Amino acid sequence: AGRLRVREALRAREPAGEVKVQGWVRSVRSQKEVLFLHINDGSSLENLQVVADPSLENRDLTFGSAVEVLGKLVKSPHRMQNMELKAETIRVVGSCDTWSFPLKMKERHPLEYVRQFPHLRCRNNTLGSLLRIRSEATAAIHSFFQDNGYVHIHTPIITSNDCEGAGELFQIETSNEARESAEKTHFFSVPAFLTVSGQLHLEVMAGAFTHVFTFGPTFRAENSQSRRHLAEFYMVEAELSFTESLQDIMQVMEDLFKTATNTVLSKCPRDVELFHKYIAPAQKGCFFFFSCRISYNEAVEILKQASQTFTFKPEWGCDLQTEHEKYLVKHCGEVPVFVINYPYDLKPFYMRDNEDEPQHTVAAVDLLVPGIGELCGGSLREERLPFLESRLQRLGLANAYQWYLDLRKFGSVPHGGFGMGFERYLQCILGVDNIKDVIPFPRFSHSCLL
Numbered sequence: 001a002g003r004l005r006v007r008e009a010l011r012a013r014e015p016a017g018e019v020k021v022q023g024w025v026r027s028v029r030s031q032k033e034v035l036f037l038h039i040n041d042g043s044s045l046e047n048l049q050v051v052a053d054p055s056l057e058n059r060d061l062t063f064g065s066a067v068e069v070l071g072k073l074v075k076s077p078h079r080m081q082n083m084e085l086k087a088e089t090i091r092v093v094g095s096c097d098t099w100s101f102p103l104k105m106k107e108r109h110p111l112e113y114v115r116q117f118p119h120l121r122c123r124n125n126t127l128g129s130l131l132r133i134r135s136e137a138t139a140a141i142h143s144f145f146q147d148n149g150y151v152h153i154h155t156p157i158i159t160s161n162d163c164e165g166a167g168e169l170f171q172i173e174t175s176n177e178a179r180e181s182a183e184k185t186h187f188f189s190v191p192a193f194l195t196v197s198g199q200l201h202l203e204v205m206a207g208a209f210t211h212v213f214t215f216g217p218t219f220r221a222e223n224s225q226s227r228r229h230l231a232e233f234y235m236v237e238a239e240l241s242f243t244e245s246l247q248d249i250m251q252v253m254e255d256l257f258k259t260a261t262n263t264v265l266s267k268c269p270r271d272v273e274l275f276h277k278y279i280a281p282a283q284k285g286c287f288f289f290f291s292c293r294i295s296y297n298e299a300v301e302i303l304k305q306a307s308q309t310f311t312f313k314p315e316w317g318c319d320l321q322t323e324h325e326k327y328l329v330k331h332c333g334e335v336p337v338f339v340i341n342y343p344y345d346l347k348p349f350y351m352r353d354n355e356d357e358p359q360h361t362v363a364a365v366d367l368l369v370p371g372i373g374e375l376c377g378g379s380l381r382e383e384r385l386p387f388l389e390s391r392l393q394r395l396g397l398a399n400a401y402q403w404y405l406d407l408r409k410f411g412s413v414p415h416g417g418f419g420m421g422f423e424r425y426l427q428c429i430l431g432v433d434n435i436k437d438v439i440p441f442p443r444f445s446h447s448c449l450l
Contacts, residue, residue, distance in 0.1 A: 001070050007043035009073055012083050016073040021048060021085055022093070024123065025065050027105055030057055037090075039067060045129055045270045049076065052087035063105040064096030064123070108278070111437045118441055118449045126279065129271035130438060133264055134426060140263035141215060141236055141422075144256055150211040150238065155198030157217065160190050161400065168221045170194040170231075194219035197419060200350075200404065202239040203381060206415050207407055213238040215422070223445045227434045228322065228373070230423065232443040239417035246365050249378045249416045250338055253367055254291065256420070257336075261429055272430065280431020292332035296342045296361065299324075302331055317343050320366075325373035336375075337368045349391045350404075352380040352416075365418070369428045378418025383408060 001020040004012075009021060023041035030036075035054045038047035050069055061067070068091045076084040102117050103109060103124055114121035121127045145152065158172060172192045186192065198214040205212045218235045238252060265272055294302070303314035303324055312321045320328075320339070328337050341354060341361040351362035363380040382388045385408040392398040392405070426438040436442040441450055 004073070005043040006039065006041045006046075006048045009048050009083055009085065010044060010046055010081065012073055015075060015083075018070070019073050019085070020068060020070050021050075022068045023048075023066070025061065025063055025067055025096075028061060028063060030054060037061070037067075037069075037087075039069065040128075042128060042132075045125065045132075045274060046081070049078070049081060049084040050087050050090070051084055052090060056087060056090045058090075058092065060092040060095040061090065062096055062098045064098060064101050064103065065092050066094035066096075067091065068093055111279075111432075111434065115436060115442075122440065126274065127437075129268070129274045130426070130430070130432075131440060133268050133271050133430065134438070134440075136267045137260055137264050137422075137426065138215070140260040140267075141256065143263070144259045145211075145213045145238065148211070150213045151205070151209045153198070153202060153205050153212050153214050155195070155201040155214045155216065155237075157195050158188075158192050159195045159201075160188070160192055161200060169196065170219050170221050196220055197235065198237050199239070199417060199419065202237055202417060203350075203404075203407065203415070206239040206241045206417075207411065207413075210241040211238070225445060227436075228424070230435055230439065230442055230444050233435075233439065234422035235419050236422055236425075237417065237419040239415060241413050241415045243416050244380070244414045246340055246363050246378075246380060246416070249380070249418055250293075250365055250367075253365075253376050253378065253418055253420070257425075260425075264429065275430040275432065280433075291336040291338055291367075293338045293340065294328070294332075295340055296320075297359070299328055299339050302328060306331075317345065319346055320374075322373045325368045326371075329368050329370050329373075334370045336370070338365055339368060340365045342366075347379070349388070349395055349397065349401075350379075350381050352382045353387050363416075367420075371431065372424050372428050375424050375428060376418050376420040378416065380414065380416040383412045383414050385409060385412070 001018040003020045006021065006023055021039065023039040026038040026040050026047045028037055035052040035057050037050040037052065039050055040047045069085060069087050070089045071085050071087040073083050074086050076082060102120060109124055111126065114124045114127060122131060170193060172194065174187050195218055197218055198216065202212050202214055215236045216234065217232055219232050221231065222229055240248060240252065299320065300314055300316050306327055308327060310323050314324055342364040344353065344360040344362050347362050347364050351364050354361045354363055365378050366374050367376040369375045385405065388408055389398065389405060392401055423435050423438045426432065427435055432438050436444065
């Protein structure tokens with residue numbers, strides 16, 4: 001018998017004899033004349049209906065059990081489905097104790113409830129849809145960059161530099177070093193950390209390839225339980241050589257968002273619909289990107305004139321907080337907002353000086369989106385050696401970043417780039433409130449289950 005995935009069986013145009021379908025039972029309904037099963041194998045949100053003779057029923061055939069069904073694929077008399085499987089044999093491959101199984105048949109479990117069961121929550125409809133969407137979105141992002149001539153770079157996860165100057169780093173040591181910390185000999189001879197960004201390594205590569213990108217895990221030791229933060233999350237980062245305008249960077253951000261989102265909508269319409277119907281009914285319009293563009297100066301003025309009282313008072317020279325970002329998005333009509341030209345002292349050393357005293361800003365851009373706040377951050381990089389040298393010296397970092405200064409000595413070009421938090425992107429397009437629900441195994445302070 002030919003093996004069929006549930007998705008293929010549901011899409012089949014013609015009936016077929018002798019097929020084999022394997023999956024997990026989502027519902028069992030036994031009647032005097034007929035036994036109905038719904039089975040699912042993760043290939044689609046929809047289940048395949050199996051119709052069988054009641055003599056095939058057995059006590060292990062329960063919700064959650066794994067089965068292999070042999071039978072004929074026939075046209076279904078039901079309006080809701082195209083095909084169903086007329087079973088000849090049903091073999092229970094793995095039984096499931098329904099009493100102790102935390103997921104219950106026909107129940108719509110809240111996301112908070114299934115979060116307690118990281119080893120089982122992928123069997124829930126919502127998480128199943130999310131993970132299929134996540135898989136398609138990953139492929140769509142890779143395709144976008146490949147189609148536009150970018151070279152994919154595997155930037156290292158273990159690094160000896162702190163890219164953001166953020167300081168919230170996980171330091172790495174071997175289990176022996178942890179025990180014998182008195183001697184403090186490092187495995188790598190220097191302190192090593194989990195990466196907070198692949199940007200600096202991408203800048204190295206941008207000296208040989210004009211367009212590069214990376215897509216991988218990044219780590220922040222932020223002691224935050226918030227709905228927007230994880231200790232381990234995925235970042236999409238790109239670097240473009242020979243670019244002298246923030247406009248170029250913003251265009252790539254916008255094109256990436258649009259292309260990836262259109263692909264996800266066309267590849268997983270039913271999965272996306274589940275979120276828009278049940279998880280975030282208000283969410284329909286974040287995509288068809290129409291964006292508003294303001295400078296940091298304008299942003300601060302808008303916030304100062306707001307009738308709303310903020311927990312953090314908006315002042316020129318202060319970073320924008322989440323409450324400020326959300327207000328700006330609302331003020332601009334709940335559309336994505338680009339905020340450009342931030343104060344020099346707020347941003348890391350590698351951002352390009354705009355030389356616009358007395359204000360003194362750098363060519364940085366953040367993309368703020370409805371419901372989330374900051375989704376992408378980018379900038380032009382400082383390619384002029386004297387500017388970079390004097391800034392690194394003032395910060396006492398000139399020795400640590402000698403290699404970075406070298407890049408400016410050997411065939412340096414104007415360049416820039418950005419990073420997009422992948423989980424926040426998924427939150428944005430699906431309307432998911434908590435970032436812990438858009439990653440298979442969330443890691444955050446005081447929680448590393450599995």
